[in-house]
Amino acid sequence: MTSTLPVPLPVANAVTTQTPRTVAAAQVVIDALVKQYDNLRALAGVSFTVQRGEWVALMGPSGSGKTTLINILGGLDTFTSGRISVDGVDLAKLSENEVVRYRAEKVGFVFQQFHLVPYLTALENVMLAQYFHSSTDEKQAVEALKRVGLGDRLGHVPAKLSGGEQQRVAIARALINQPKLILADEPTGNLDEANENIVLRIFRELHDAGHTILMVTHDPDIARQADRTIELAHGHLQFDSAQHGPGHPLHCPLANTGDCCTEPPSVTTVEDQIRFDHLLEQIWICSEEIKPALISQLRVEGPSGRLPLITDEPTKRVLTRMSEVALVKLRDDEAQLTPMGSIRARDVVRRHRLAERLFKDTFAIEDSEAHTQACKFEHIISPELDQRICTFLGHPTTCPHGKAIPPGTCCVNIRHDNSNGAK
Numbered sequence: 001m002t003s004t005l006p007v008p009l010p011v012a013n014a015v016t017t018q019t020p021r022t023v024a025a026a027q028v029v030i031d032a033l034v035k036q037y038d039n040l041r042a043l044a045g046v047s048f049t050v051q052r053g054e055w056v057a058l059m060g061p062s063g064s065g066k067t068t069l070i071n072i073l074g075g076l077d078t079f080t081s082g083r084i085s086v087d088g089v090d091l092a093k094l095s096e097n098e099v100v101r102y103r104a105e106k107v108g109f110v111f112q113q114f115h116l117v118p119y120l121t122a123l124e125n126v127m128l129a130q131y132f133h134s135s136t137d138e139k140q141a142v143e144a145l146k147r148v149g150l151g152d153r154l155g156h157v158p159a160k161l162s163g164g165e166q167q168r169v170a171i172a173r174a175l176i177n178q179p180k181l182i183l184a185d186e187p188t189g190n191l192d193e194a195n196e197n198i199v200l201r202i203f204r205e206l207h208d209a210g211h212t213i214l215m216v217t218h219d220p221d222i223a224r225q226a227d228r229t230i231e232l233a234h235g236h237l238q239f240d241s242a243q244h245g246p247g248h249p250l251h252c253p254l255a256n257t258g259d260c261c262t263e264p265p266s267v268t269t270v271e272d273q274i275r276f277d278h279l280l281e282q283i284w285i286c287s288e289e290i291k292p293a294l295i296s297q298l299r300v301e302g303p304s305g306r307l308p309l310i311t312d313e314p315t316k317r318v319l320t321r322m323s324e325v326a327l328v329k330l331r332d333d334e335a336q337l338t339p340m341g342s343i344r345a346r347d348v349v350r351r352h353r354l355a356e357r358l359f360k361d362t363f364a365i366e367d368s369e370a371h372t373q374a375c376k377f378e379h380i381i382s383p384e385l386d387q388r389i390c391t392f393l394g395h396p397t398t399c400p401h402g403k404a405i406p407p408g409t410c411c412v413n414i415r416h417d418n419s420n421g422a423k
Contacts, residue, residue: 026049026050026051026052027050027051027052027054027086027087027180027181027212028049028050028073028084028085028086028181028212028214029049029083029084029085030046030047030048030049030069030073030082030083030084031047031082031083031084032045032046032047032081032082032083033045033046033047033069033072033079033081033082033083033084034079034080034081034082035065035068035072035077035079035080035235036080041235042065042068042235043065043068043069043072043079043235044234044235044236045082045236046065046069046082046232046235046236046237047082047237048230048237048240048242050212050214051212052210052212053207053210053211053212054212054213054227054228055203055207055212055213055215055225055226055227055228056213056214056215056226056227056228056229056230057215057217057222057223057225057226057228057229057230058070058214058215058216058217058230058231058232059216059217059218059220059223059229059230059231059232060231060232060233060238061233061380061381061382061385062380062381062382062385063234063382063384063385064231064232064233064234064235064238064382065232065234065235066185066216066232067185067216069232070183070185070214070216072084072091073086073107073181073183073214074103074107074109074183075091075094075099075100075102075103075107076103079091079092086102086106086107086180086181087106087180089102089106104129104177105177105179106179106180106181107179107180107181107182107183108174108175108177108179108181108182108183109174109183109184109185110167110170110171110174110182110183110184110185110187111170111184111185111186111187112185112186112187112189112190113190114158114163114166114167114169114170114190115170116158116166116169116170116173117158118157118158118159119157120157121154121155121156121157122145122150122153122154122155122156122157122158122161122165122169122172123138123141123142123145123154123155125158125169125173126141126144126145126169126172126173126176127141127176128173129173129174129176129177140176141172141176142154144172144173144175144176145169145172147172147175148168148169148171148172148202149168149198150165150168150169150172153165153169162195163190163191163192163195164191164192164194164195164196164198164199165195167187167188167190167191167195167199168198168199168202171187171199171202175206180212181212181214182206182211182212182213182214183214184203184213184214184215184216185215185216186216186217186218187199187203187215188200188217188219188222189218200222200225203215203225204225207227213226218376218380220274228240228241228242229241230242272318272321275300275318276318276322276327276344277344277345277348277378278299278300279298279300279315279318279319279322279328279335280322280327280328280337280341280344280345280348281345281348281349281352281378282298282299283298283328283335283336283337283341283345284337284342284345284346284348284349285349287337288403288404292334293334293335293336294333294334294335295315295316295319295330295333295334295335296333298315298319298335299315300314300315300318319335322341326338326340326341327340327341327344328341346406347386347406348378349405349406350386350405350406350408351377351378351381351386352374352375352377352378353374353398353399353403353405354381354386354389354390354393354396354399354405355370355373355374355377355378355381355389356370356371356374356399356400356401357393357396357399357400357405358389358392358393359373359374360400361393361400362393367400367401370400386408387408387409387410390408390410390411391410395407395410395411
């Protein structure tokens with residue numbers, strides 16, 4: 001279905017000058033936030049603040065606590081301990097009815113799954129959000145849909161809309177009550193590239209108009225459009241560009257020490273992490289094929305989901321930075337893995353080939369698409385998810401192309417038992 005491009009959002013309080021916004025106090029305050037599920041601690045003392053009008057990208061591997069944090073902020077879930085406030089409202093002190101009112105008045109939700117009522121039209125889905133706010137205004141709902149480019153889709157039910165159009169209905173619904181805070185959980189995760197660009201354009205316009213946005217994403221290309229990046233890992237705050245600066249690595253070795261940010265970091269961006277992994281994978285494959293990894297034949301460019309890596313930095317320069325952090329050794333025109341680089345390369349190759357096996361065997365995806373998706377997954381699969389996928393697949397030893405999958409800790413006993421049984 002052809003998507004209609006949205007028109008710019010005519011928001012009344014849009015910023016019309018180039019003067020930076022200034023704020024007196026944080027709009028969102030999260031202090032020592034803990035969320036415990038029985039023996040699982042989804043959030044383990046997370047603390048940070050968000051300024052009014054700020055766009056924050058929330059990143060981290062699956063299971064790191066991103067969605068839990070978003071749900072707590074939106075009043076969809078409770079927390080075990082700590083403090084969280086939005087516009088001075090302490091969420092822990094709200095009654096059940098006050099939480100409902102908080103969600104209706106202060107928060108707009110945009111999810112990866114659109115959560116539209118299937119038997120209601122686009123217009124009725126938006127007006128449903130007004131109903132929960134205590135009043136409905138059809139004219140206002142029509143205008144909201146026109147702002148996201150759906151003025152000609154008012155009477156269509158979700159099944160008659162494309163994925164991108166359904167997400168734009170969800171955005172119109174999220175904005176209809178003029179929320180102070182927009183919470184988006186992988187809002188482009190189910191969209192093709194064209195619709196992703198349309199939805200991101202809407203979010204940029206919302207940001208320019210002064211809305212505060214917290215967006216969960218795995219895509220570094222999307223995160224780069226935000227003002228700030230926060231990364232969670234195992235329920236802990238792993239990285240915050242507001243604390244360590246946009247040039248610091250995601251896993252800064254000096255973080256939380258007196259020396260943090262006083263030395264120029266060797267790894268600078270999420271893109272660098274992906275470039276390093278991409279080169280390490282090539283060098284590993286060369287060693288598998290018992291041939292030298294010639295620098296002149298290694299390529300910096302490569303896929304990261306839908307983000308083609310920037311190619312304006314020569315391969316030799318990237319490899320030099322990798323040698324500075326002891327991932328490779330450079331000898332004449334050859335790159336060799338160090339022990340640390342070998343461990344990291346092995347993990348990248350394992351994740352990639354497991355992902356290929358998953359997409360090929362479980363979802364019957366064609367080879368080229370399986371490879372593309374595996375390139376995306378190899379950068380976001382956590383060690384825990386890696387082991388779960390491997391166990392689910394029965395601890396495969398080769399990828400669909402017959403190349404060896406390096407065993408993980410979950411495979412050691414399995415493969416040992418199999419080898420004993422074969423004797």
